[in-house]
Amino acid sequence: MVEHRPWLTFLTHAVLISGMLLLVFPIYVTFVASSHSLDEITSNFSLLPGSHLVENYTRALNVGSKDVGATVGTMMLNSLIMALGITIGKIAISLIAAYAIVYFKFRFRMFFFWMIFITLMLPVEVRILPTYKVAADLNILDSYSGLIFPLIASATATFLFRQFFMTVPDELCEAARIDGSGPIRFFFDILLPMSRTSIAALFVILFIYGWNQYLWPLLITTDESYYTLLIGIKRMLDVGEGQAEWQIIMASTILAMIPPVLVVIFMQKQFVKGMTETEK
Amino acid sequence: MVNDLEPADRDIAMVFQNYALYPHMSVYKNMAYGLKIRRMPKDEIEKRVRNAAKILEITEFLDRKPRQLSGGQRQRVAMGRCIVREPKVFLFDEPLSNLDAKLRVQMRLEIRRLQEDLKVTSIFVTHDQVEAMTLGDRLIVMDNGYAAQVGSPLEIYERPATRFVAGFIGSPGMNFLPVPLSADGQWAELPGENRLPLQNGGIPSHGGQEVILGIRPEHCDLAGEQDGMMHLDVDHVEILGADTLVYGHFGEDKTRLTVRLPAMHHFEKNTILPLIVSSKNVHIFDKKSEKRIEK
Amino acid sequence: MEKRVVFKHKFLPYLLVAPQIAITIVFFIWPASQAVYQSVLQEDPFGLSATFVGLANFVDIFTDEIYLHSIYVTAVFSLSVAVIAMSVSLLLAAMADRVIKGATAYKTLIIWPYAVAPAVAGVLWYFLFNPTVGIIALYMKVLGYEWNHSLNGGQAMSLVVIAAAWREISYNFLFFLAGLQAIPKPFIEAAAIDGASPLKRFWTITFPLLSPTAFFLIVMNIVYAFFDTFGVIHVITDGGPSNATNIMVYKVYHDGFLGLDLGGSAAQSVVLMIIVISLTVIQFRYIERKVNY
Numbered sequence: 099m100v101e102h103r104p105w106l107t108f109l110t111h112a113v114l115i116s117g118m119l120l121l122v123f124p125i126y127v128t129f130v131a132s133s134h135s136l137d138e139i140t141s142n143f144s145l146l147p148g149s150h151l152v153e154n155y156t157r158a159l160n161v162g163s164k165d166v167g168a169t170v171g172t173m174m175l176n177s178l179i180m181a182l183g184i185t186i187g188k189i190a191i192s193l194i195a196a197y198a199i200v201y202f203k204f205r206f207r208m209f210f211f212w213m214i215f216i217t218l219m220l221p222v223e224v225r226i227l228p229t230y231k232v233a234a235d236l237n238i239l240d241s242y243s244g245l246i247f248p249l250i251a252s253a254t255a256t257f258l259f260r261q262f263f264m265t266v267p268d269e270l271c272e273a274a275r276i277d278g279s280g281p282i283r284f285f286f287d288i289l290l291p292m293s294r295t296s297i298a299a300l301f302v303i304l305f306i307y308g309w310n311q312y313l314w315p316l317l318i319t320t321d322e323s324y325y326t327l328l329i330g331i332k333r334m335l336d337v338g339e340g341q342a343e344w345q346i347i348m349a350s351t352i353l354a355m356i357p358p359v360l361v362v363i364f365m366q367k368q369f370v371k372g373m374t375e376t377e378k
Numbered sequence: 379m380v381n382d383l384e385p386a387d388r389d390i391a392m393v394f395q396n397y398a399l400y401p402h403m404s405v406y407k408n409m410a411y412g413l414k415i416r417r418m419p420k421d422e423i424e425k426r427v428r429n430a431a432k433i434l435e436i437t438e439f440l441d442r443k444p445r446q447l448s449g450g451q452r453q454r455v456a457m458g459r460c461i462v463r464e465p466k467v468f469l470f471d472e473p474l475s476n477l478d479a480k481l482r483v484q485m486r487l488e489i490r491r492l493q494e495d496l497k498v499t500s501i502f503v504t505h506d507q508v509e510a511m512t513l514g515d516r517l518i519v520m521d522n523g524y525a526a527q528v529g530s531p532l533e534i535y536e537r538p539a540t541r542f543v544a545g546f547i548g549s550p551g552m553n554f555l556p557v558p559l560s561a562d563g564q565w566a567e568l569p570g571e572n573r574l575p576l577q578n579g580g581i582p583s584h585g586g587q588e589v590i591l592g593i594r595p596e597h598c599d600l601a602g603e604q605d606g607m608m609h610l611d612v613d614h615v616e617i618l619g620a621d622t623l624v625y626g627h628f629g630e631d632k633t634r635l636t637v638r639l640p641a642m643h644h645f646e647k648n649t650i651l652p653l654i655v656s657s658k659n660v661h662i663f664d665k666k667s668e669k670r671i672e673k
Numbered sequence: 674m675e676k677r678v679v680f681k682h683k684f685l686p687y688l689l690v691a692p693q694i695a696i697t698i699v700f701f702i703w704p705a706s707q708a709v710y711q712s713v714l715q716e717d718p719f720g721l722s723a724t725f726v727g728l729a730n731f732v733d734i735f736t737d738e739i740y741l742h743s744i745y746v747t748a749v750f751s752l753s754v755a756v757i758a759m760s761v762s763l764l765l766a767a768m769a770d771r772v773i774k775g776a777t778a779y780k781t782l783i784i785w786p787y788a789v790a791p792a793v794a795g796v797l798w799y800f801l802f803n804p805t806v807g808i809i810a811l812y813m814k815v816l817g818y819e820w821n822h823s824l825n826g827g828q829a830m831s832l833v834v835i836a837a838a839w840r841e842i843s844y845n846f847l848f849f850l851a852g853l854q855a856i857p858k859p860f861i862e863a864a865a866i867d868g869a870s871p872l873k874r875f876w877t878i879t880f881p882l883l884s885p886t887a888f889f890l891i892v893m894n895i896v897y898a899f900f901d902t903f904g905v906i907h908v909i910t911d912g913g914p915s916n917a918t919n920i921m922v923y924k925v926y927h928d929g930f931l932g933l934d935l936g937g938s939a940a941q942s943v944v945l946m947i948i949v950i951s952l953t954v955i956q957f958r959y960i961e962r963k964v965n966y
Contacts, residue, residue: 103871110768110771111772113764113768114765114768114769114772117761121782121783121839121842122782124794124797124839125786125797127800127801127808128796128797140805143808143811191693192693194689194690194692194693195693195694198686198687199690200676201676201680202680202686204686204687210694213694213697213702216697216702217697220701220702220705221900221949223900223922223925223926223945224708224900224925224945224946224949225704225708225946226925226926226929226938227711227930227935227938227942228705229700232699232704236699247696247700248696250696251693251697252693256693267398269394269396269397270398270400271676271678272385272392272398273399273459274400274411276385276386276388276391276392277411277459278386278412278415279386279415280680281680281682281685282685284680287411288402291403292401294402306787306788309790310791310792310793310904312791312903313904313907317930328790328793328904331792332908344806351793351796354790354793358789359785359788359789361788362784362785362787363781366781366784369784370784370847373848374848374851
């Protein structure tokens with residue numbers, strides 16, 4: 099960088115490569131395990147890929163583990179529905195709430211704003227039982243609504259959109275009003291298309307957040323047909339004294355990582371933007 | 379009252395200082411948006427947009443996004459958005475202040491030409507007095523939210539109603555000298571023992587009082603050694619080519635004065651210049667109210 | 674900060690905030706207030722009636738050795754996660770900042786584990802250290818070290834710390850790298866001209882300039898370790914062995930959801946709420962400072 103020191107450059111790359119190996123290692127082992135038969139995993143585990151890859155994944159997707167009554171295919175679909183539901187729900191209700199708070203003057207505006215802010219301080223983890231009870235009273239246990247709705251309030255998304263709306267020049271709104279557009283047209287014709295990059299960044303972050311939900315689905319799903327993949331994997335591991343079906347568990351684990359990891363790799367720019375902006 | 383109408387119902391169109399073009403829409407869509415909302419038939423919209431684009435010479439940019447345009451081009455699109463609406467009134471809110479100096483002059487001429495062609499009442503807000511003088515048929519000089527004077531550019535230049543207006547129009551700004559009047563109001567006592575006769579019988583009403591004498595830099599002329607009313611001690615000279623600006627002071631209390639002399643002159647610092655000013659070109663303002671004093 | 678231009682409308686703004694507010698009230702504020710309410714009640718064993726007991730539930734949990742142990746476990750766990758995740762990521766970020774060629778490739782390869790769910794991270798490491806099939810556990814055995822985290826509390830704690838920190842390295846890396854890249858290069862070059870060695874430059878110039886980022890990350894890592902690692906614990910240890918990894922969030926779940934101790938779990942929830950609120954306040958204060966720089 100500043101001066102030329104070959105040994106330092108070498109050290110730099112060496113550290114980075116070993117760091118990467120450290121990060122990749124557990125996933126590599128998992129991948130290798132997902133290509134072996136159960137016997138090969140339990141008796142003489144080799145760190146080279148085996149020959150049961152297609153077989154394990156096909157069985158996982160179509161049949162599932164013998165310990166859980168749902169196929170990994172179903173559970174992936176459930177995870178996807180939950181992740182997309184949370185993502186789209188959060189974005190939609192945060193967009194319109196931020197729009198109201200920025201572009202309208204109305205009674206209780208700041209009161210609502212603080213109310214949304216408070217959700218930041220109340221993660222599921224601190225209100226497990228009463229929230230479960232609300233879901234039970236609303237009869238949304240073991241349902242997609244139950245997996246999605248309790249998680250779609252979002253202070254961070256609302257703040258992010260508010261922040262963005264504040265940077266939109268006032269003149270644009272004036273111009274639109276002179277052009278004859280009312281609040282609803284202005285939102286759909288001008289503001290929404292202009293928010294595309296913010297929406298994309300949030301989409302990436304929230305999709306990962308939604309896909310990776312664990313505690314809430316664990317609480318409210320007892321019906322296996324509503325299991326998300328992460329809950330399913332935990333159930334596959336809980337075999338008591340029996341033998342866990344490691345080859346299926348490992349294949350499922352790889353499948354559980356693929357969607358969010360792909361999103362990060364292919365939408366890296368939006369991901370980084372989302373990460374740095376939602377933490378403000 | 380128009381205040382009670384929604385902006386859209388006021389039949390006005392506005393060009394903003396930052397143009398306020400919709401960044402995600404093409405030039406065509408920017409111009410068509412207001413018409414689309416008013417549910418104008420498609421072919422009529424197309425006709426109007428193409429026509430406006432032709433007048434403004436932006437036809438080739440119709441498919442571009444605003445960020446692909448230069449400042450001057452954006453300015454035209456902003457005007458195009460107004461033209462297509464065929465409103466009763468155009469509002470221009472400092473539309474040229476974001477352009478560089480050369481483009482500003484060019485756009486100024488174009489706006490003038492356009493306004494003459496379209497014959498639409500236009501209100502043009504500006505801080506730039508050259509724009510005000512060249513574009514306006516009537517000027518309203520605003521001082522702190524109040525209209526200080528309304529009139530044609532020439533009226534405002536020749537008979538500014540207040541000291542504020544006088545200082546605003548003209549470049550460099552008018553010189554203001556606090557001077558006492560003679561007891562009969564016929565003369566102004568200039569610093570340095572000289573007297574300036576006032577025209578039209580003077581201002582007897584303010585005889586013996588102190589007033590503010592306004593002299594535009596361009597109304598001072600070089601005089602012969604004996605005729606000089608003010609002997610300016612030169613501090614600093616700016617040669618602009620066509621004229622020369624001379625900054626200096628005179629009199630015991632070193633009253634500052636700026637003078638614009640035609641043609642090129644070279645003066646050394648501390649040269650003493652004898653100057654005269656014609657009494658028909660001086661302005662007198664009340665010291666307290668700062669309003670113009672006419673007899 | 675307010676808009677100069679606003680719309681006027683009687684009911685539209687209320688309609689627009691309604692969904693967000695409805696969800697907030699039903700699933701956040703109401704349950705949270707219920708937790709507070711229940712924390713001062715004692716239910717009879719049949720759940721038929723409840724009596725007001727004041728702070729008795731709080732007295733109970735703070736005199737309960739298991740709960741006090743859980744606080745200790747949480748502190749050890751979150752500090753270890755924060756220290757490990759931050760030091761590894763700072764090292765990697767400092768190196769990545771030096772790299773000119775291939776910087777983006779390194780960045781991509783280092784940040785993606787953040788996309789892996791904490792629960793999945795738990796599965797990955799659980800498998801590696803599984804006493805019967807785990808490759809690392811088996812190698813340790815060959816080297817004469819007996820690894821069984823389902824019996825040995827210290828080993829269990831180490832494993833959950835590794836699994837939780839592994840994923841957080843990516844997160845910290847991203848912010849450290851951004852922080853490093855924001856440091857004006859002339860500072861560093863000036864020091865290099867003064868003859869400071871790379872290591873010395875890092876400690877005397879880069880690190881102090883990076884301290885706001887580091888402070889922010891400490892808070893974020895503690896929040897993560899407190900509230901987002903439930904999956905890691907649940908998958909790997911279920912809080913065991915003998916409560917060695919029973920962090921506070923896991924204990925609330927365990928006592929309330931599985932043990933059905935309403936008052937005690939509500940009191941624990943309230944304690945956690947106070948912790949989140951304090952952390953959020955610290956975080957926002959820090960951001961205020963950042964804005965004022």
